[in-house]
Amino acid sequence: MLEWLRPYRRAALPGDISAGIVVAMMMIPQGMAYALVAGLPPAVGIYASIIPPLLYALFGTSTTQSVGPMAIISLMTASTLAPLATPGTALYGVLAAQLALLSGLVLLLCGLLRIGFLANFFSRPVMSGFTIGSAIVIAWGQLRTLIGGPIELGMRPHWPSILLGVGSLVLLLAARSHLAPLLRRLRVPAAAADVGSKLAPIAVVLGAMALVQQLGLVQMGVATTGAVPTGLPGLNLATSSQHWQALLQPALLIGFMVFLISMSGAQALALKRGGEKLVSNRELVGLGAANIGSALTGGFPVTGSLSRSAVNFAAGANTQLASMITAGLLALALVLPTGWLALLPLPTLAATIIVAVLGMLDLSTLRTAWHYDRADALALLATAGGVLLLGVEAGVLVGVALSMVVLIWRASRPHIAVLGRIHGTEHFRNVERYSAETTPGLLMLRVDAGLFFGNVDAVNERIDEELVAHAGTRHLVLVLSAVNAIDTSALFGLEELNSSLNRRGVLMHLAEVKGPVMDRLKESDLLGKLNGQVFLSAAIAWDQLAGSRAAGTPAAAAQPAGKP
Template identity: 80%
Template structure:
């Protein structure tokens, strides 16, 4: 804990201060907007941005991670709670905090038990499909507040304000940084300036609402924001623990994956080493802190963390400064926040989530592995059609199914010798020589209950194609494990081959596999021999 503070240097302070200020300016509109996505009052987004980063700074290991509300986790919160309570109701707020408490407990337990490796079951294509589906779902959900209704029933002042903000934000995202650089601003400062565009647009739109009285003309605003810091929240609903447990498990895993993907990329740029189990503890504590301060599930934001990094953050002190400034914003007069127009907040959400769309992984997967591409598309479609949780389950199930399907059909190569050498290669890929009566097969996967029958079938096919075979050599250089089912399969193959006058030999058996085989009776019952290399088997068996 606080390892970064023990090694803190005064030279790091200016960067932490500047980063803390910049991220605080981003956090106000983002936090309020993502609270709306979660179905909560806007102020809940600020509550969820104060205590969580403080606790993450105590336990976490990333110097640039910005912990707080994030679009995808907010969407998962809304999809979990909508069937249980009316959005905006007192019970809904209680359940949001309870969901954060459970998610934090899951993360904390995983960190303490050191089982962060379970998150590896979410492949990159599944994560990409989840992000694409969630981004489209969030953007679609913001169309109504963006224009004050659904076409053709639009509220003209709201539509003009929302669409104008949307166009300005989209332009700023693509073109503001180059314009600022051409104006003479340093590249890093220009990039940060473009990231602050949402805050400036929100301030300008709020001023416009106040000046023109747009709230009296029907433009929806956030309404009164409670002044003061969040109080200790211990309220829970005893009848909803079971209903929230499964979503909390999924949200916990997603919090960890999203946080680690962004933090790891930034850590590599600085040569830092993240400790995954410590990250789990830090994120768990952050979510528990959010629950106790009236917030909802939070995670490390990839976009805010990148801004934190670019703005010069050198340690977790930057996040502490951000939290302090947000707390000050609640303590200071906050009446102006009541005039924040919801169409503009909707525009900031749409631009932010559509900026997360990245189809490059889909293009790569389509060319490289259609099964991964199918998992990506199925996850995205599942999120859009079936909902967030069901979409993720579909994607994970497809990925695991593809993995099992591949493992159950291992590649097996018929080997021949490269003339004049001791190298043996696939006869279908290289110009090789073979010997009459000798069949050499290389199995390119571990042998287990799921593929032993397929392996035996392929062996029988090759024996039928080579009826003169007297010696069958299984080259096990690529076999890392042989389970009990496969052991019995090899024993049965050994007996069957003996009855047909064919000797079974094993070559290039790895040490760990050999250690296991020595504990069985297979080696004693083997009618053939063990060879250290394929070359030795060739030399001893050719013409024998």
């Protein structure tokens, strides 16, 4: 916090104040809606939006991150707790806070141990698939609330709820698509127009509350949030000793997703701010503290919200003071009389949730992956399908497993190119891509990956295939310019290859070995057993082995195999 507080300038204050007010207006309906998604009373969504951003401001490194309830994390919370307790009961609320506590401790521990790099094992296509699947699940789950009853044949429609819910949905969709352009045509500044369109939900909510009061819709059967307790949340230390073990694995998964979602939004906004520096391990600490704070005030797991953070940025936020102002205003809303919040109709809240999550259905990643890399596209679709068919947690595990499978599959089949010399130069290129010259008796192969236990057999098999295809080869040169590491299994594989080639009368040479790799090879027996030489470059190997040494090339450039 001191990093942005010490150099704080008065010029930044107006932007922070305006952003704090705007996000607070957005947060009231959104926080209550996401609490409903989590299976909790609407007021809990506001509780989870007060202390968490204050704690994140102490440790987090993003100046525009808005921490609080978020749709996907709310869905994961509901899917975790539903088998353990009935939504709306006291035990359910205790378990929600306990889940936030465990998730926070996991994040805090990861930050202190500096293992934020683990998030890199979740590929962007898999993350996109998870988001798409979750958005569909959330939207489908809100249809019952939107129309005021179950979606079943033979059921009598509840028209007041349907008209209010569908009407709110239409207005929100129209505002999402057309309000900002309309405001720009009315000569409203572009930034203000974008913020205004983001505040459409609060206008729709206020309008729906007015209709509920004026038309007596509660008496007609339209469900509302009900009474919201006045006052700030108290200190919550309640836990269930019987459920720690059941909540541990979901807490690990939720903590992982909290970090991924938060970092993706923070990085996008950091680029807009001109390369703001984010420290992943401090982000883990900040998010961990935020979730612990949510647990201690009766909340549920929270994360950085991309939509709210974007509004925060567009509204002029310069520092985390904007989020602290938002938290203060939300606390003030609870201190003042809260009777007006009881009139908030649930069909309108459902419409707000549906519109918010439909904005997460971004298919651009799928289109790009489909044309660029089908394996990534299939991983995306499988993750989305896993979320829809197997549930949120299973969908995440499917995504992580697929990411690892694709990574291992690619690493186990490295690209190997037959090299030839570009005429009149010292450049060597793949003969399948360039018009490059080769010479009888000399085969030059470039391995484009590190060598390890998972791919050494495949590399040796490919070398054997090339030797069969290039009958009469006397010299095999392995160009290792793209090899960053050789593990023990690969080392033994190369020694076996060298022995096999020696029996067949083929000399094996190495060229362009990187320094760190050479340092490791010096500690092995391979260089002493190598039946060929180690060359500084592919060009020197060509000159010496093809019998056409370039004028002026010193013979010393070819190192004896046993003296690297």
